[in-house]
Amino acid sequence: MEIKNLSVSYGNNQVLNDVNLTIKAGKLTGVLGPNGAGKSTFIKAIMKLIPSDTGTITLNNEKDIISYVPQRQSIDLTFPITVFDMVLMGTYPSLGLFKRPGKKEKEKVIESLESVEMAEFVKRQISELSGGQLQRVVIARALVQEADIYLLDEPFAGVDMVSEGIIMKRIRKLKAAGKTVVIVHHDLTKVREYFDDVILLHPDYTLFGSVDELFTPQSLKKIYGIEIHV
Incomplete structure (x- = not known):
């Protein structure tokens, strides 16, 4: 997935500024940055859930299927639906009309x-x-779509360690199958363990590269504004 000159703003507040990068197939890519840096906005802009000021997003294969996992708090828990039916909803996009x-x-x-x-x-x-159980069900709903690209927005937020381990194990299987996975993440201590590449977002600029090259105290200070040693 190639992203060129992507900029997004809400009114007079620019959230993403001229983002240029290529997300590699078959890699686990983490999206990191401080609050307000535009992590969720970045994912939503790729999905065209929000309008962009400028920019193009090009898939290597136009027929690639993208599966999006929103933040868990966006789910209406008062809606009367079973686990089975919720996951079954993930099959609807591939079905013909009616x-x-x-x-x-x-x-x-x-x-x-x-x-x-x-x-x-x-x-x-x-x-x-x-x-944690609900998040696993949300992941299962994405899996039934048998997508080529998975975009996950904070899948580990508020999740117990057991559920996080199960989810991460499944995500690694997606990578092994050649899928592309992009995850908005906030726990810096897990970055080296989880990801191949990282996107470091700041309202004014973006850094992108492999974890080994980019996940350094110097880069983190530039993004977060404070000394961080990981």
């Missing part, structure tokens, strides 16, 4: 739930799940 999910789609749902160790909760209402 078609209903069949046996194949339902089998995909179970497989996806099994991959995040949530198959035993298929009949549970989503409002009855813990934060």
